[in-house]
Amino acid sequence: MKFTESLALQGLSASIGSVGDAYDNALAESIIGLFKTEVVNRHGPFKTLTEVEFALMEWADWYNNARLHSRLDYLTPAEYEAAYYSQQSPRRPALV
Structure with a gap:
């Protein structure tokens, strides 16, 4: 609910899916996946x-x-x- 309110206050809508869905973190998820692939999987375990x-x-x-x-x-x-x-x-x- 807070996410939907934050979007509305800024005059924004979700980029994918219905308005208010939490799909706007795709970039963050892809960077995390890249980090896991390039660092954790290659140089781990830590x-x-x-x-x-x-x-x-x-x-x-x-x-x-x-x-x-x-x-x-x-x-x-x-x-x-x-x-x-x-x-x-x-x-x-x-x-x-």
């Missing part, structure tokens, strides 16, 4: 929660900054972002 947390931090850093991405012309996300911002004209500071 003995402590701390080992899992460190593995998650290392993977998230690699995934967000260092992986080569085909949709970015095989640049890393960090390289692509740096190239994008280097092509932008400098912004003038706002007047106070």
